[in-house]
Amino acid sequence: MFKKFWVFLCLTVESLDALFVFLWVAIVEMGYAMSRLEIESELFEGGNVTSEAGCSNRSDKPFCKVDHEIAQLTNLKSVPNERLHQLMPGKKKLPVSPVKMLAGREGNYSRRGGFSSADRCHMISRYLPVNGPWLADQMTSRAYVSQFSADGSLFVAGFQGSDIRIYNVDRGWKVQKNILAKSLRWTVTDTSLSPDQRHLVYTSMSPIVHIVNVGSATTESLANITEVHEGLDFSAADGGYSFGIFSVKFSTDGRELVAGSSDDSIYVYDLEANKLSLRIAAHMADVNTVTFADESGNLIYSGSDDNLCKVWDRRCFVAKDKPAGVLMGHLEGVTFIDSRGDGRYFISNGKDQTIKLWDTRKMSSITSCNLGFKTYDWDYRWMDYPPQARDLKHPSDQSIATYKGHSVLRTLIRCYFSPEYSTGQKYIYTGSHDSRVYIYDVATGAQVAVLKHHTSPVRDCSWHPYYPMLVSSSWDGDVVKWEFPGSGEAPTPVSKKRIRRRYYY
Ligand SMILES: *[C@@H]1O[C@H](CO)[C@@H](O)[C@H](O)[C@H]1NC(C)=O
Ligand SMILES: *[C@@H]1O[C@H](CO)[C@@H](O)[C@H](O)[C@H]1NC(C)=O
Ligand SMILES: *[C@@H]1O[C@H](CO)[C@@H](O)[C@H](O)[C@H]1NC(C)=O
Ligand SMILES: *[C@@H]1O[C@H](CO)[C@@H](O)[C@H](O)[C@H]1NC(C)=O
Numbered sequence: 210m211f212k213k214f215w216v217f218l219c220l221t222v223e224s225l226d227a228l229f230v231f232l233w234v235a236i237v238e239m240g241y242a243m244s245r246l247e248i249e250s251e252l253f254e255g256g257n258v259t260s261e262a263g264c265s266n267r268s269d270k271p272f273c274k275v276d277h278e279i280a281q282l283t284n285l286k287s288v289p290n291e292r293l294h295q296l297m298p299g300k301k302k303l304p305v306s307p308v309k310m311l312a313g314r315e316g317n318y319s320r321r322g323g324f325s326s327a328d329r330c331h332m333i334s335r336y337l338p339v340n341g342p343w344l345a346d347q348m349t350s351r352a353y354v355s356q357f358s359a360d361g362s363l364f365v366a367g368f369q370g371s372d373i374r375i376y377n378v379d380r381g382w383k384v385q386k387n388i389l390a391k392s393l394r395w396t397v398t399d400t401s402l403s404p405d406q407r408h409l410v411y412t413s414m415s416p417i418v419h420i421v422n423v424g425s426a427t428t429e430s431l432a433n434i435t436e437v438h439e440g441l442d443f444s445a446a447d448g449g450y451s452f453g454i455f456s457v458k459f460s461t462d463g464r465e466l467v468a469g470s471s472d473d474s475i476y477v478y479d480l481e482a483n484k485l486s487l488r489i490a491a492h493m494a495d496v497n498t499v500t501f502a503d504e505s506g507n508l509i510y511s512g513s514d515d516n517l518c519k520v521w522d523r524r525c526f527v528a529k530d531k532p533a534g535v536l537m538g539h540l541e542g543v544t545f546i547d548s549r550g551d552g553r554y555f556i557s558n559g560k561d562q563t564i565k566l567w568d569t570r571k572m573s574s575i576t577s578c579n580l581g582f583k584t585y586d587w588d589y590r591w592m593d594y595p596p597q598a599r600d601l602k603h604p605s606d607q608s609i610a611t612y613k614g615h616s617v618l619r620t621l622i623r624c625y626f627s628p629e630y631s632t633g634q635k636y637i638y639t640g641s642h643d644s645r646v647y648i649y650d651v652a653t654g655a656q657v658a659v660l661k662h663h664t665s666p667v668r669d670c671s672w673h674p675y676y677p678m679l680v681s682s683s684w685d686g687d688v689v690k691w692e693f694p695g696s697g698e699a700p701t702p703v704s705k706k707r708i709r710r711r712y713y714y
Contacts, residue, residue: 275610279554279566280652286633287330292318307332330633337636337648338672338679339658342689345382345680348372352682353620354400355669363406364671364680366688367397373411375423378673384428388421391432399456404463414453416444418466418478443468443476445488455621456498460506467509469496475511475521490530491519497621498545502569503552508533512543512557520569534572538565538606540598541589544621549634556637558624560589560617562599564637565608566651573607589618612649614656615641620668620684626651628674638679640667646681646691660691 289305293313305313310332314324324332350370357364357378363385364376371393375386386409390397394414401410407424419438421430432438443454452472459466465486466478475496477487494514502508502520509521522533541560548555556566585595594616615622624639627648636657638648646660646667665684672679677693 275566275652275654277568277609279568279609283633283635283651286327286629287334287635289313289328289331290319290325292320293328304331304335326630327633330631330635333677334627334632334635336677336693337658338677338691338693339648339660340694341691342660342662342681343692344687345376345690346374346384346688348686348688350686351396351665351668351684352686352688353396353398353668355671355680355682355688356400356402357671357673357680358402358406359404359674360406361674361676363402365400365402365409366682367400367411368686369396371397373397373400373409375409386421386423386430387428388430388438389432390419390438394453398454401457401459401466403459404461410441410457410459410466412454412457412468414471416452416454416470417442418454418457418468441466441478441480441483443470443478443485445485455495456500458500460501461504462506465506467499467501469499469511469513471495473513475499475509489521491521491532492517494542497543498557500546500548500555502548502555503550505552508552508569510546510548510555512546514542516541516543516559518543518546518555518557518567520572534569534574536567536569536572536607538567538603538608538611539563540601540603544617545623547623547625549626550629556624556626558617558622558639560594561601562594562613562615562617564612564615564624564639564649566610566612566637567607568609571607571609591619594618610651610654612637612654614649614659615639615645615647616643618642619666622666623669625670625672627672630675631677638670638672640670640681640683642666644683644685646670646679662689663687 289310293305310328319325346366348368350368350372352366352368354365354367362379364378365373367373371390373388373390374384376382377385390411397411397413399412407422408420409423410418410420412418417440419440421436421438425436427436430436452470454468454470456469457466464480466480468476470476473490473492473494473496475489475491476485479486491511492513492515496511496513498512500510502510507523511519511521516537516539518536519532520534539557539559539561543557543559545558546555553569554567556564558564585598587595619642622640622642624637626634627636627638635651636648637651638646641647644663644665644667647656648658649655650657660681663681663683663685667681667683670679670681679691680688681691682688
């Protein structure tokens with residue numbers, strides 16, 4: 210059995226791209242025999258993972274299947290080519306096993322000599338990065354930011370104690386740059402890498418954004434001691450008062466920065482002219498998150514403690530400070546927004562303990578501020594969400610789906626779509642106050658995996674753009690890798706004792 214398996218493998222390997230070799234070797238390493246593969250459909254067991262399918266139970270209207278175009282759009286991105294079935298004996302059945310997919314590919318079923326992106330996603334999206342975890346780094350300070358670069362070659366982690374580390378993913382997670390910020394207020398709130406990966410900006414609870422040259426040879430980058438961390442002043446020329454920045458992003462062309470602030474505004478900074486180019490009085494409370502809707506950079510999404518998500522079109526500012534549209538539905542502040550990258554759909558995490566999925570075509574120009582049905586008062590920084598509030602629904606909820614199970618407390622917990630390349634954005638994943646990472650299926654709303662390792666809130670996590678690998682970081686100081694099925698080493702022993710500044714690869 211195994212011999213045949215290997216021969217098949219060798220024949221195949223030549224034409225496989227790196228990812229399939231990776232996956233394939235991974236499968237072999239795990240000792241899955243062919244027969245096992247033929248019948249597999251779920252590979253989520255193992256590791257510290259619980260899989261729960263089905264509807265959310267908490268509200269009176271449980272979540273069942275998104276009845277919306279996006280469900281079809283998402284499914285289309287991971288359905289194998291029709292012709293595959295003509296080549297295969299037996300009934301049409303999904304999902305098609307990896308062996309059949311590869312055999313079909315060798316038979317040139319698509320007549321294009323390879324997999325389409327949907328074929329690829331059909332295959333890889335089943336292998337969730339849920340095994341492990343393996344330690345990437347361990348600090349004695351709370352992790353606030355964790356992000357892969359767009360090409361997956363670098364990973365950035367930002368800690369409250371003013372360290373920002375850039376790891377070289379391809380070189381065994383070696384620290385390529387160890388940035389030490391100076392006189393931070395409270396914490397590093399956000400970081401952003403320029404599209405050419407040569408610069409990194411970091412923000413804090415201050416109107417000065419600092420920019421560091423990532424490309425320089427200096428590894429230890431101590432602010433204004435070993436390297437200049439230039440300060441970009443976001444406070445308006447007319448003086449004004451001090452504020453903090455919660456969220457910062459480079460534009461796709463790398464020429465601008467957009468930021469969301471504690472003075473209810475969105476700022477745009479022109480890096481070429483080296484000055485602030487725009488300030489929008491965007492919301493009625495803290496702007497916790499801003500992001501570009503797509504590559505064009507014309508559309509910006511923002512989310513705020515005034516419970517609203519807003520869409521801004523820079524090509525036609527109707528009137529100053531007037532958004533292109535507003536999306537309401539969250540009952541509490543919005544902590545984070547991730548765009549699907551198509552200028553149409555996005556998700557938001559809310560302090561009402563939900564993720565909501567939005568279609569910008571449903572936005573309106575008016576907002577109803579009447580939330581008079583709310584009879585409770587609470588503070589997410591130190592209280593639990595009132596149980597009676599979990600069943601409430603906004604009277605004019607414009608979202609197209611709601612995902613529940615994780616908790617959004619204490620800090621601005623982040624949520625994302627899973628990668629386009631390997632999963633066709635089939636999932637949504639999020640950190641959680643209960644120290645876990647949750648993965649939901651976009652179309653069914655089911656919780657497909659829960660990752661347990663951390664002992665403190667997980668504020669940020671990031672799924673590698675190409676490999677089945679997810680990195681989570683937490684206020685416990687750990688930065689850990691979850692993979693399918695792992696890189697062969699033994700997983701991190703779960704130890705309650707803190708090991709001070711011990712570096713792992
Ligand atoms: C899962 O977690 C428990 C403790 O919570 C630990 O003893 C066990 O080794 C972990 N298993 C894996 C595979 O990580
Ligand atoms: C849903 O709620 C019912 C009763 O409220 C409970 O018996 C059941 O176990 C719950 N199911 C899940 C999946 O949580
Ligand atoms: C697959 O089939 C197409 C059309 O028949 C052909 O042009 C192409 O060269 C084939 N590719 C391979 C790798 O055999
Ligand atoms: C470093 O010096 C520059 C001016 O040379 C200043 O703009 C910047 O704010 C300083 N950085 C820090 C972290 O103090």
